[in-house]
Amino acid sequence: MVGKQNKIAIVGAGTIGLSxxxxxxxxxxxxxxxxxxxxxxxxxxxxxxxxxxxxxADHESCMKRLWFASKLGEAVKDAAIVQEQGPEKLxxxxxxxxxxxxxxxxxxLLWSSTSGIPASQQSRDMKDRSRLVVVHPYNPPHIMPLxxxxxxxxxxxxxxxxxxxxxxxxxxxxxxxxKECTGFVANRLAFALFREACSLVAxxxxxxxxxxxxxxxxxxxxxxxxxxxxxxxxxGGEGGLTSFMEKIGGTVQGCWEASDEDVRSGNISVGExxxxxxxxxxxxxxxxxxxxxxxxxxxxVLDAVRGT
Amino acid sequence: MVGKQNKIAIVGAGTIGLSxxxxxxxxxxxxxxxxxxxxxxxxxxxxxxxxxxxxxADHESCMKRLWFASKLGEAVKDAAIVQEQGPEKLxxxxxxxxxxxxxxxxxxLLWSSTSGIPASQQSRDMKDRSRLVVVHPYNPPHIMPLxxxxxxxxxxxxxxxxxxxxxxxxxxxxxxxxKECTGFVANRLAFALFREACSLVAxxxxxxxxxxxxxxxxxxxxxxxxxxxxxxxxxGGEGGLTSFMEKIGGTVQGCWEASDEDVRSGNISVGExxxxxxxxxxxxxxxxxxxxxxxxxxxxVLDAVRGT
Numbered sequence: 135m136v137g138k139q140n141k142i143a144i145v146g147a148g149t150i151g152l153s154x155x156x157x158x159x160x161x162x163x164x165x166x167x168x169x170x171x172x173x174x175x176x177x178x179x180x181x182x183x184x185x186x187x188x189x190x191a192d193h194e195s196c197m198k199r200l201w202f203a204s205k206l207g208e209a210v211k212d213a214a215i216v217q218e219q220g221p222e223k224l225x226x227x228x229x230x231x232x233x234x235x236x237x238x239x240x241x242x243l244l245w246s247s248t249s250g251i252p253a254s255q256q257s258r259d260m261k262d263r264s265r266l267v268v269v270h271p272y273n274p275p276h277i278m279p280l281x282x283x284x285x286x287x288x289x290x291x292x293x294x295x296x297x298x299x300x301x302x303x304x305x306x307x308x309x310x311x312x313k314e315c316t317g318f319v320a321n322r323l324a325f326a327l328f329r330e331a332c333s334l335v336a337x338x339x340x341x342x343x344x345x346x347x348x349x350x351x352x353x354x355x356x357x358x359x360x361x362x363x364x365x366x367x368x369x370g371g372e373g374g375l376t377s378f379m380e381k382i383g384g385t386v387q388g389c390w391e392a393s394d395e396d397v398r399s400g401n402i403s404v405g406e407x408x409x410x411x412x413x414x415x416x417x418x419x420x421x422x423x424x425x426x427x428x429x430x431x432x433x434x435v436l437d438a439v440r441g442t
Numbered sequence: 443m444v445g446k447q448n449k450i451a452i453v454g455a456g457t458i459g460l461s462x463x464x465x466x467x468x469x470x471x472x473x474x475x476x477x478x479x480x481x482x483x484x485x486x487x488x489x490x491x492x493x494x495x496x497x498x499a500d501h502e503s504c505m506k507r508l509w510f511a512s513k514l515g516e517a518v519k520d521a522a523i524v525q526e527q528g529p530e531k532l533x534x535x536x537x538x539x540x541x542x543x544x545x546x547x548x549x550x551l552l553w554s555s556t557s558g559i560p561a562s563q564q565s566r567d568m569k570d571r572s573r574l575v576v577v578h579p580y581n582p583p584h585i586m587p588l589x590x591x592x593x594x595x596x597x598x599x600x601x602x603x604x605x606x607x608x609x610x611x612x613x614x615x616x617x618x619x620x621k622e623c624t625g626f627v628a629n630r631l632a633f634a635l636f637r638e639a640c641s642l643v644a645x646x647x648x649x650x651x652x653x654x655x656x657x658x659x660x661x662x663x664x665x666x667x668x669x670x671x672x673x674x675x676x677x678g679g680e681g682g683l684t685s686f687m688e689k690i691g692g693t694v695q696g697c698w699e700a701s702d703e704d705v706r707s708g709n710i711s712v713g714e715x716x717x718x719x720x721x722x723x724x725x726x727x728x729x730x731x732x733x734x735x736x737x738x739x740x741x742x743v744l745d746a747v748r749g750t
Contacts, residue, residue: 250693272660273677280659307659309652316700317693319648320660323635325697327661328670330634340627344617346669351588351615352580352628353635354669355747358662359739360731361654362636363643363724368731369581375724379717385558385625387712389633392624404695409687416671416683423668423676431667431747438746439663439739 140165143213143238145206145230147171147180150219150247153274155180156187159196160276161304168201170209177202187276206230207237214239215300217269219247227256235260243296245269249321252314254286264290267297269308270318277429279307279436282318329402330393335415336400336408342415358439448473451521451546453514453538455479455488458527458555461582463488464495467504468584469612476509478517485510495584514538515545522547523608525577527555535564543568551604553577557629560622562594572598575605577616578626585737587615587744590626637710638701643723644708644716650723666747 142158144151147169155167169180180202188196203209210216216238220226227246234244244266246256257263268284275281281301285294294310301308311319331345340348356365363375370378379386400408450466452459455477463475477488488510496504511517518524524546528534535554542552552574554564565571576592583589589609593602602618609616619627639653648656664673671683678686687694708716 250696272664278660278664280656282656307655309648309656309659311648313647315642315645315647317697319642319653320656321693322642322697322701323638323653323657324661324670325694326638326701327631327635328674328694329698330631331670334623334627334630337623339621339623340617340619342671345627345631346672347615348588348590348617348628349631349665349669350667350747351617352586353632354662354664354666355740355743356580356586356662357657358666358743359658359736361657361662362632362639363650363720364654364728364731366636367724367728368733368736372730374721374728374730376721379712379721383712385629386633386636388558389625389630390637390711393630393634403698404687404691412671413682413684413687416675420672420675420682422680422682423672425676428667428676431749432663434746434749435663435666435743438742439658441739441742 140214141212142167143203143210143216144169144219145171145209145216145234146219146221147173147176148219150271150273150275151217152180152184153187153276154217154219154247154271155200156184156196157276157304157306159199160188160192161306163195166199166201168203168209168213170203170206172204176204187274206233210234210238210242212239213242215243215245217245217247222248222250224251224255227251228258231256231260231266235262235265243267243293243300245297247271250317252286253284253289254314257286257288263288265293267293268318269297269301270320272320274429277432277436279305280320281306281308282320283308283310284314284318285310286314329397332408332412333393333396333400333402335412336402337396341419342412343419346419358435448522449520450475451511451518451524452477452527453479453517453524453542454527455481455484456527458579458581458583459525460488460492461495461584462525462527462555462579463508464492464504465584465612465614467507468496468500469614471503474507474509476511476517476521478511478514480512484512495582514541518542518546518550520547521550523551523553525553525555530556530558532559532563535559536566539564539568539574543570543573551575551601551608553605555579558625560594561592561597562622565594565596571596573601575601576626577605577609578628580628582737585740585744587613588628589614589616590628591616591618592622592626593618594622637705640716640720641701641704641708641710643720644710645704649727650720651727654727666743 142165144155158165158167216234246268253266253268257266267289270282272278272280283297298308334340366378367375450473452463466473466475524542554576561574561576565574575597578590580586580588606616642648674686675683
């Protein structure tokens, strides 16, 4: 599909929309991208902000393959891919897909970047519910390789296959979930660790900055190279994960029980008392984060692990 | 302290002991390391296995600064640092420290590599309980920068300060915990994510290999560059973590509640029914892990993020 002068329609010009536009334009040198949004200053806004997602080397080639549309029908009419990142509201999603279905070519891939509204709900009013699939990025998508591909029970295998093929050609890492679930997988995992982090800071075991330092100098690099199962499998030696659980299982269970107890006693739910202190420490530690520096370092880390 | 021809006594010649021996010998070119263990083939065993922890370039210089002792008193008598990684049994720990105290110089630093037995328990029978501090590595310590420094309420500030100074000079990342807690911080965090990973695999949302792929292409590289607090603080834009929690808090809470429900309904405790299938999938996915390849890639990732 790459190399066929794909037309890609980006619905919604927020930060995810611009980041995806940059990703397509940079990685698929034959594509043309049309951005649709109802904001009146759309062209000016994108011209001003998109360059922040592009390297200097890519700038000229990308900006001349970029188009704008203030009408949805116009944006999607020749599209091979329609990628939606509008408001995270079910009403918005269920209303827009039948419109897109009406104007887009019959074989266009239809992707939602939603972080939480499953395709089975979004597609409710579509004529052909088999066409829609969630493609959930890890922010920002022009840097981070992961794309969670989450079909609904109605999504066709052909749509999933073409979606995977496109992203693999762009050297990204699409991963298919076998069923829809609350929050999908990446956020579920990250938020589980984040809750434990909040709990340990709330208890005064460690401060925010030291906790980040711990993660950056241990799990971060380890899990860049080998995910948790592979890591603990290696930790078990020749007996693998089974052996790891036999040897270390008591410690693991002890930690899980301590976590549950601390989350309960510290009332670690969103909006409760612990949150103000955690936010205060984070503000004090970091002020405003320089995401350009973060993204440059992240690219280097990704190049290092890929051996490029 | 580095450069003063430190003598370092390593108590216990298991994998952690050898990895720490390699770390000291490589990073502190003036030090001499004595390894104590009761195994009868100690010298032969170490000569055979230590090279696996050393690069070819370091091999000659390191091996000639290495000594063995079959008696504890002999190993620790001139030591500036005594680093213990014996069996993870309270009886062993409480018995060995008074012996070490008897033979080691009065100003020697006393470190335990335990992953779970706090210094306040280990030091029970010592004359001077202020001398002992836990220095818990993230395996393997000759690769991973993190050292969790966990003082007991009795540990002196001077011991903590000298411990930090030593590790910083060796360009490692020591982090002090403000109080003892079950499992210390790194394992608590990692096991929290691991439980969620087990739960999602047990439910059939994703398989073991795809879950690892998700982590390796998202949280891994992100948290190598910026820990969870810094990441979500950046995610909140100018309003930081406070703003992130206002915007995304509902999603976070939804994920936490779904996790609790799934852990309960899936009975995700160590040794329960889910475990066999998770171990089976992990075996099938990875066989025996090539840790040499993992360690080479990890060094590259660490170099990339440090800009060296």
